[in-house]
Amino acid sequence: MEYRSLSLAACLISLACLAAPALADQAVDPALEQDWKARLDKAAALQAEGKQRQAEAARVQALKDAECEHKFLVNSCLNESREEYMVVSRQARLLENEGKAIERQVKKEQLSEHDRQQRAEAPKRAAELQARQTETAALRDEAESREAAIRTDKERKAAEGARRKADDAAKQRRKQQEHAARVAEKMDKAARRAAEAPGQ
Numbered sequence: 001m002e003y004r005s006l007s008l009a010a011c012l013i014s015l016a017c018l019a020a021p022a023l024a025d026q027a028v029d030p031a032l033e034q035d036w037k038a039r040l041d042k043a044a045a046l047q048a049e050g051k052q053r054q055a056e057a058a059r060v061q062a063l064k065d066a067e068c069e070h071k072f073l074v075n076s077c078l079n080e081s082r083e084e085y086m087v088v089s090r091q092a093r094l095l096e097n098e099g100k101a102i103e104r105q106v107k108k109e110q111l112s113e114h115d116r117q118q119r120a121e122a123p124k125r126a127a128e129l130q131a132r133q134t135e136t137a138a139l140r141d142e143a144e145s146r147e148a149a150i151r152t153d154k155e156r157k158a159a160e161g162a163r164r165k166a167d168d169a170a171k172q173r174r175k176q177q178e179h180a181a182r183v184a185e186k187m188d189k190a191a192r193r194a195a196e197a198p199g200q
Helices: 002-026 030-068 074-199
Strands: none
Touching: 030 074
């Protein structure tokens, strides 16, 4: 029974440990969470737009390069197409980089907020850990003392049983000796009577 309560206490403690981080995550200000979500959505949109513009610029350049093949000044046309592509490509990369920068900033703020919460909750967690350790030690001591009491009781009962067995064996030996003495006395009397009877 004591082992069952000990394992139940261990399960409850582990569940409390698992629930603590989940509760810590819920402590973030909802307005701050909403701001982060909006900024991350904007960052994702900027990155997607940058990639889309990059792909569109590559498609347009491929079309213009194909048209340049039919013109008189082919190299000049190709250079102009490449320059247009580079301008659009740079703008697209700037959009992507802006989105990545926003995303990095939000992640940095989230990490900072998480660290702040961890520092704020550290004393509480330390106190809870100390309380759990104290409770576990008390439960362990209680279980050990119960075990020691059970062991002592068993040893006492075993000693009583051995003493009773020894007493019973001694009684049995006394009874056997008394019986042997009575039998010997009767045989001795019978032998004396037999010895007296033929002489009469």
